[in-house]
Amino acid sequence: MDALNPPIISLLGVDFSNIPLDTVVTRLFARPQQARFAYVVTPNADHLERLLRIPRLRGVYQRAMLCLLDSHVIAFAAKLLGLPRSRVVSGADLTDALLPHLEGLKVAVVGMQQAEFELLAVKFPGIAFVHHQPPMGLLHNSKAFHEVVDFVCATGAPFTFFAVGSPVQELLAYAAASRPDSVGVGLCIGSGLRFAAGSLQRAPAWMRRSGLEWLYRLAQDPKRLAGRYLISDPKALLAMAVSAIREKKR
Numbered sequence: 001m002d003a004l005n006p007p008i009i010s011l012l013g014v015d016f017s018n019i020p021l022d023t024v025v026t027r028l029f030a031r032p033q034q035a036r037f038a039y040v041v042t043p044n045a046d047h048l049e050r051l052l053r054i055p056r057l058r059g060v061y062q063r064a065m066l067c068l069l070d071s072h073v074i075a076f077a078a079k080l081l082g083l084p085r086s087r088v089v090s091g092a093d094l095t096d097a098l099l100p101h102l103e104g105l106k107v108a109v110v111g112m113q114q115a116e117f118e119l120l121a122v123k124f125p126g127i128a129f130v131h132h133q134p135p136m137g138l139l140h141n142s143k144a145f146h147e148v149v150d151f152v153c154a155t156g157a158p159f160t161f162f163a164v165g166s167p168v169q170e171l172l173a174y175a176a177a178s179r180p181d182s183v184g185v186g187l188c189i190g191s192g193l194r195f196a197a198g199s200l201q202r203a204p205a206w207m208r209r210s211g212l213e214w215l216y217r218l219a220q221d222p223k224r225l226a227g228r229y230l231i232s233d234p235k236a237l238l239a240m241a242v243s244a245i246r247e248k249k250r
Contacts, residue, residue, distance in 0.1 A: 009069075009086035011078060012048050012239055013058065016086035017066045024066060024089055025097050028185055033105075033158035037182035039063075039173035042070035042091035042189060045233035047166055052239055057167055060174045065185075068094070072211035077237050081244035092202060095192030098159070102127045108155045108184075110134065110148055110172065111163035112193055120197035130155050138168050145172070152176045158184045163193045 009018045017024075024040075031038070041064040043051075051057055061067055068089040069075060078085040103126035109117060110132050117131050132151040134144050149172060152160050160176075162169035166188070173186040194200035202208075203216035214233075218225050 006084075009084045011069075011074070011084060011086065012052065012236070012243060014043060014048065014051065014061060015067060016043075016069045018086045019066075019089075020087055021089050021093055021097055024068065024094060025101070027066070028098070028159075029101070031185060034156075034183045037152075037177050037179070037184055037186060038065040039162075039170075039177055039186035039188060040066045040068065040094070041170055041173070042068045042089070042094065043166075044069075044071040045074055045236045046228050048074065048236040048239075049232045050167060052236065054167075057170075060167070060170045063174055063177060064170075070190075072208065073214060073233075074236070074240070076211050077240055081240055083240060083244050083247070090192075090208075091187070091189035092192040092195045094187065095161070095189050095196050098187070099124055099127070099196055102159060104128070105159065106130060106155065106157040108132070108152060108157040108160040109163065109193065110152070110160065111165075111169070112197075116194055116197050116199040119199055120193055123197060130157065134164065138164065139171070145175070148172050149175045149179065149182075152186070153179050153182045156183055160184055160186045161193055162186055162188045163190065165190060 005018060007018055009016045041061050043061065069086040070088065070090040072088050075085050075088050106128045108130050112133065114133060121129050132148060134148050135141060138145045138148065153176065162172055169188040173188055176182045176186060191200055195202045203213040207213055207216050214229050218229050
């Protein structure tokens, strides 16, 4: 990769893997299926804002084998501010790219409601899915949290999708990676499986490319997402602006 496209782009203290989607997929399938557990994180503006507030979570992202930018808004803002801009590889796009190639493999799913999981299994009948639906509030339920980690280790699936939201999914993946009996790849993909199953409608492609997917999702679920998109996420953009000003003063 040339100087204009470095393999790592640092933004707000997070090192993003600056590689295209097809390269990500190739790397994941190149790993031996029984290799020691590693995981992929897909931070967006919400993640970045949280990392600014809770710096101790940074180690979870640093431990990941790949850290992929899941936000066209952040990418556009970086470009406008003159900051380094990483390629965007969303958790949903990664999920869509992987699922058609997992036929015949055991694939573990952590999260999703049972009805949604069944839709996913029907849509991809060639995949040997195993499912664990943990209760809500895993961060405050040590027993349930460790049951998820035990499930991941016991299944030994070459691919595990964590669909329980951030930061729970990243902490679960980090915990699994700390176990000597864990194998495979963990994918922290948020709502990616719900989109793939068809239980949640994704924004049209033009809205995604334009950085407007957040607006589409806000219209779908304003009660849950208004605080995130309208209050929390702008703080990450403000931090980027401050970072850009500091860079120019150097």
